[in-house]
Amino acid sequence: MTTRRKFLGTAAMAAPAxxxxxxxxxxxxxxRMQTYAGPALAEHVVDPAIAMxxxxxxxxxxxxxxxxxxxxxxxxxxxxxxxxxxxxxxxxDDSMASPxxxxxxxxxxxxxxxxxxxxxxxxxxxxxxxxxxxxxxxxGVKHISAGAWDPxxxxxxxxxxxxxxxxxxxxxxxxxxxxFLAQFGVVPVTLPWEDIEVAMQTGELDGIAxxxxxxxxxxxxxxxxxxxxxxxxxxxxxxxxxANMDRWNELPEDLQxxxxxxxxxxxxxxxxxxxxxxAQLRVxxxxxxxxxxxxxxxxxVEDAARVFWDEIAAESPTKAKVVEVxxxxxxxxxxxxxxxxYG
Numbered sequence: 001m002t003t004r005r006k007f008l009g010t011a012a013m014a015a016p017a018x019x020x021x022x023x024x025x026x027x028x029x030x031x032r033m034q035t036y037a038g039p040a041l042a043e044h045v046v047d048p049a050i051a052m053x054x055x056x057x058x059x060x061x062x063x064x065x066x067x068x069x070x071x072x073x074x075x076x077x078x079x080x081x082x083x084x085x086x087x088x089x090x091x092x093d094d095s096m097a098s099p100x101x102x103x104x105x106x107x108x109x110x111x112x113x114x115x116x117x118x119x120x121x122x123x124x125x126x127x128x129x130x131x132x133x134x135x136x137x138x139x140g141v142k143h144i145s146a147g148a149w150d151p152x153x154x155x156x157x158x159x160x161x162x163x164x165x166x167x168x169x170x171x172x173x174x175x176x177x178x179x180f181l182a183q184f185g186v187v188p189v190t191l192p193w194e195d196i197e198v199a200m201q202t203g204e205l206d207g208i209a210x211x212x213x214x215x216x217x218x219x220x221x222x223x224x225x226x227x228x229x230x231x232x233x234x235x236x237x238x239x240x241x242x243a244n245m246d247r248w249n250e251l252p253e254d255l256q257x258x259x260x261x262x263x264x265x266x267x268x269x270x271x272x273x274x275x276x277x278x279a280q281l282r283v284x285x286x287x288x289x290x291x292x293x294x295x296x297x298x299x300x301v302e303d304a305a306r307v308f309w310d311e312i313a314a315e316s317p318t319k320a321k322v323v324e325v326x327x328x329x330x331x332x333x334x335x336x337x338x339x340x341x342y343g
Contacts, residue, residue, distance in 0.1 A: 025059045028061060028062055029061040029062075029250075029251070030061070030063075030064065031062075031063045031064070031087035031088055032064050032066065032086050032087050032088075033050065033063050033064070033065050033086065034065075034066040034068075034070060034072065034077060034086050034090075035065065035066070035067060035089070035091065036068055036074050036077070036089075036091040036092065036095050036096065036193070036239070037067060037068055037090070037193075038067055038193050039067050040218055041215060041218055042065070042067050042068075044218065044269070044273055045090075045266065045270055046065065046090050046266060047065070048266070048269060049263065049265050049266035049269075050063050050065045050262070052262050053258060053259060053262040056262075057258060060255065061251075061255055066086075068194065069192050069193060069194060071086060072086070073192065074095050074096060074192075074193065075095070075096065075097045076097070077091055077095075077096035078096040078098045079097075081141060081242060081244050082141055082244065084247070086244075087247045088241065088242065088243040088244070088247070089242045089243075090239065090240070090242075091239060091240070091242070092106035092107035092237060092239040093105065093106025094106040094107035094175050094176050095107060095175070098139075100136060100138070101316050101318035101319055102131060102132055102135050102318065102322060104176050104312055104319065105176075105238070105322055106176075106239065106240070107174040107175070107176060107177065107237055107239070108152040108173075108174050108176065108177045108233060108234040108237055108238075109234065109238070109326075110176075110180045110234060111233065111234060111235075111302055111305040111306075112234060112238075112326050113148070113235040113236045114235035114333070114341065116149075116150075116151075116235065116236040116271055116274060116275055117148070117271070118236060118333075119147065119236050120146070120148060120267065122325065122326075122329055126325050126328070126329050127325055128322065129143075129145075129146070131321060131322060132240070135318065136242065137245070140244070141242050141243070141244065141245055142243045142245050142248040142249075143240055143242055144240065144241040144242060144243060144248075144259065144263055145240060145260060145263045145267065146238055146240040147238075147240070147266065147267030147270060147271075148236040148237065148238065148267070148270065148274075149236060149237035149238075149270055149274060150211050150212030150213075150214055150215060150236065150237060150277075150278060151232040151234060151235050151278065152173075152174075152209055152211065152212070152232050152234045152237065153209070153211070153212050153229055153230070153231070154166075154208070154209045154228070154229040155208045155209075155211075155216045155221055155222070155225040155227070155229075155288065156169065156206060156207035156208075156225055156226070156227050156229070157200070157206055157225060157226055157227070158226070158227065159227045159289070159291045160207075160229045160291055160293065161292070161293060162293055162297060163293060163298075163300065163301070166181070166185050166186050167184070167185030167186075168185055168187065169185070169187065170187045170189050170206045170207075171186050171187065171189060171205065171207045171208065172189050172196050172205055172207075172208045172209070172210055173188055173208070174210065175188075175190075177209060177233060177234075178190075180233070180305070180308050181209065181233070184301065184304075186209075189205060191204075196208060196210075197219075197221060197223075197224050200221070200224040201224050208221055208225065212274060212277075212278050213228055213277070213278055213281045213282060213285065213288065214273070214274050214277030216228065216281075217277075217281055217287065222285070222288050223287060225287075225288065226288065226289060227288060227290075228282075228288040228289070228291070229291055229292065230282070230291070231292060231293050231298050231301075233301065233305075243259075309326065309327070310323070
């Protein structure tokens with residue numbers, strides 16, 4: 001099924017793009033880039049940035065963008081980029097099965113952030129950029145920049161109003177989030193992104209813990225789920241733009257700078273699109289009924305996250321270094337008080 005979908009998807013989606021591409025000079029640099037996002041989501045999280053890059057770069061360079069699982073399955077994105085099958089990738093470290101020491105922190109690392117602005121501050125002011133750059137340089141990949149997406153919430157068929165309600169629920173989620181949530185009885189399920197809507201309809205899945213409410217509405221998941229849990233396990237998804245190191249080094253400095261600027265534009269767009277969308281759809285959305293687990297009970301999950309952090313830190317010195325960054329950052333935010341942290 002995956003092979004058939006990948007073949008049909010590539011043929012159906014790549015062909016029109018090729019026909020629409022203007023004739024290019026023989027000297028034009030061409031890249032193939034794949035995102036973890038499906039077409040509906042990519043319209044917001046990556047399409048505008050790549051369109052901007054192509055428009056400004058013109059005949060000097062063009063990037064052909066492919067969506068989730070279109071060239072290779074998402075779990076093979078890193079290897080494909082490393083060996084040059086794909087030139088660049090937009091994904092979190094966790095989903096693309098990066099072999100680095102920082103992989104576990106990509107996507108949704110439990111309670112590492114509370115708000116989307118936490119992610120760029122952690123990378124740009126608390127040292128994560130340097131750690132990611134070092135780790136990816138070891139494996140022939142350029143880590144270009146990291147940014148925030150939406151928080152991680154459950155969207156489910158049945159209402160979740162207590163931790164007991166999570167037990168036995170088959171949930172599509174990220175690898176590390178699934179590993180953490182399993183202690184509360186959640187059954188993590190891995191499926192191709194494009195199969196999630198059907199899996200919810202057929203009963204193969206009971207819920208989704210992959211995004212916030214903005215994505216639930218944008219990609220159609222709000223039509224196949226009934227309830228949205230307002231408690232989240234992370235304030236923002238952390239994902240990045242990456243490139244094959246050789247391809248990156250071959251680019252002139254001004255094209256490298258242009259690509260970085262377009263990545264930054266993408267990060268900025270998501271910052272306000274998700275932040276506004278999460279609130280607007282909670283208040284005005286009509287597909288999903290909101291539910292909550294009481295704060296006192298949910299504190300059990302937050303406390304378990306700190307134990308999980310220490311378990312991860314014990315796995316390697318690099319992981320310990322990242323966990324220490326999270327601890328210092330969150331302690332600083334707590335001491336800073338409102339509006340950075342409450343309580």
